[in-house]
Amino acid sequence: MEIRTDFNKRLREIQDDILIMGSMVEKAITTSIKVLKEQDMTLAQQLIDDDKYINRKRFEIEEKCIRLIATQQPLAGDLRIIISVLNMLTDLERIGDYAAGIAKIALLIGCEEHLKPLIDLPRMAEKTVSMLQRSLDAFTKRDAAVARQVIGEDDEVDKLYDQVFRELISFMIEDPKTITRATHLIWVAHNLERSADRVTNICERIIYIATGKMEAYNYKNKN
Amino acid sequence: MTVYNFNGQACSEGKIKAENLNFYYGNFQALRNINLDIPGCAITAIIGPSGCGKSSFLRLLNRMNDLIYGSRIEGTIELDGKNIFDKDVDVVDLRKNVGMVFQKPNPFPISIFDNIAFGPRQHGKKNKIELEEIVENSLRKAALWDEVKDKIEQSALALSGGQQQRLCIARVLSVEPEVILMDEPCSALDPMATLKIEDLMRSLAKNYTIIIVTHNMQQAARVSDNTAFFMMEEDRSGSLVEYGSTSKIFTNPKDKRTEDYITGRFG
């Protein structure tokens, strides 16, 4: 016999919602890099507009969590889930903002030709999306090991970022006329790098849900 | 490891120490192999489902179970290093030192003054001035003095439930115990009265060792420094499942059964 049926239902609902929001954010990042690559201004504008749905979803879930805390007095594992979800919401919402930010940069760049073919940036995006996907998977499975692994992968994104950064700096040194275009791309890289960091935050929360331990990870210096 | 209470005081470890404790009602084993080390000057909450032996355990600490015909104890409970079941321990002295507050407020049907003075009087204090002092001090410590100082000669039964329970706490304080046992002290009270009692417990924890049995998990979480979770075994005897700091038990219990119980998914 299941006790606290209603509570269980609501708690599951919140977790489903987080997964939905996660996939919305995932899609936003993928789309943002596509926008940049294909210089599709209509899609860029739509992506910026669609960010409000992610924000709306965030407040919806947050409200559900608050209501559950206020009325159901969740404890132990349940409490850890709800508190972690509240934290994950901010991270996901932020990643959504970064995606919208990339779309805004795409609008700024407009139809101007890119400095060089985009290779590392899509790889960064791909890596970030894969980290996000696996973190959400770890969340459903309460798998601390996978979460720790994902956190480790942040290094790869950082490395890609350093690489892109250096490359673009050298463009700027060589030819100061490229400064505007190079800076725009550095912003994009920066947004992606921050998104991956947010994913590691989410992973820390998953470890907390699974083990009750708050593990802080030292990242290599960020800007 | 030094244990700290809410007030940031270091607690003396091992104020009360149960070792390999078994307790039987006739042939029925009510408690199985309890080992528990309760620190002084802190609040320890005992939680668990009905029939898990938590009240039985509490009542062993001042030997109230002595009153039950056919009960039997194995193992020891040490209070300040002295086994309370030793032959040379006077149960009357023990109970003076280990006071008890019960589930239902149970003031005697006499005046407020006489209720508080009852204990000291039975222990030989007859001096009126001295008694008045004890009564006032006890009522002040129980945060009741201001509410009753003008009607100290009136019957205690005229007080509200919450006031009656604080009166009972004052009555316990009047005989100057070191340990106060509370057996679901708020289960008959409304939420406001309950919070008042909890405040009172926190202020008393500076000077007394308090052990509270409660069904109300939120209460255990709010008020206690450490929490012990008792559960029934398959043969219906009670045993200690998990014991630790309250914040640990309520955010990250080690045992699955504790988790199931405090998240309300027991059974």
Added chain:
Amino acid sequence: MRNISAKQTQKIAMAGIWGGGVITLLLLIVIIGYVLIQGLPGINWEFLSTNPKGGLSGEGGILSTVVSTLYLIGITLVILVPLGIGSAVYLSEYAPNNRLTRIIRYGIETLAGIPSIIFGLFGYALFVTALSFKFSILSGALTLVCLLLPTMITTTEEALKAVSYSYREAALALGTTRWQMISRIVLPSALPGIVTAVILCIGRAIGETACLYVTMGGSAAMPSSLLEGGRTLSLHVYYLAMETNAMGKAMATAAILIIIIILINGLTNWLAGRFQRKMKGIS
């Protein structure tokens, strides 16, 4: 079968209950009223202040019988109350729940059901003859004690048991001894119930005739010591009614008896009520 609705059953039941109550009340009024109407005219100062003269005509008053009655009740209570309360305290507070206790309880219950004349014969054999107290107030009182002890014990025990267990726990948890707990908390709390037990016993003592007939004799003279015989009011009513033709005097004596009973009941109820109010702080 006819279908009676719940409402109808309710009506019938209510009618039955009311009917029972009314009949009881009527009986009481009729009996007391009859005795008082018949008896009151015969009461005057002379009737109250002279002793019965004896003889078939039933001449004289009732003074010595009133005095004998009061003596008898006084002595009975002095022995009965401490003994009864003591036994009740033992049974309810100290006696372990074992076979011996069960036998004692069974004995008490059985004694309560034995007709009073049997106690009378026992009293005659033991007190009057064997202990040679003769026909005397003492013999009568001791016999009454035997007769009333079961009632006194069971009623007091009920009163003690009605005292909340939580008071006992509270007292013991404060580090009092068992006796302090009983004497300071349990007995005072049970007092109203104990008073009721005493009233019940006084009532039965006043009304008793059979067992006193064979232990006190029936001397109508004013008793000067406990070892003299005497005649109680109810015994006097019996004598007047059965052995004289002074029916009027019997009625007058009965009226006095009823008045005394009403007074005693009223007084004890008042005392118990006052005490209880003081305990609960309603006053």
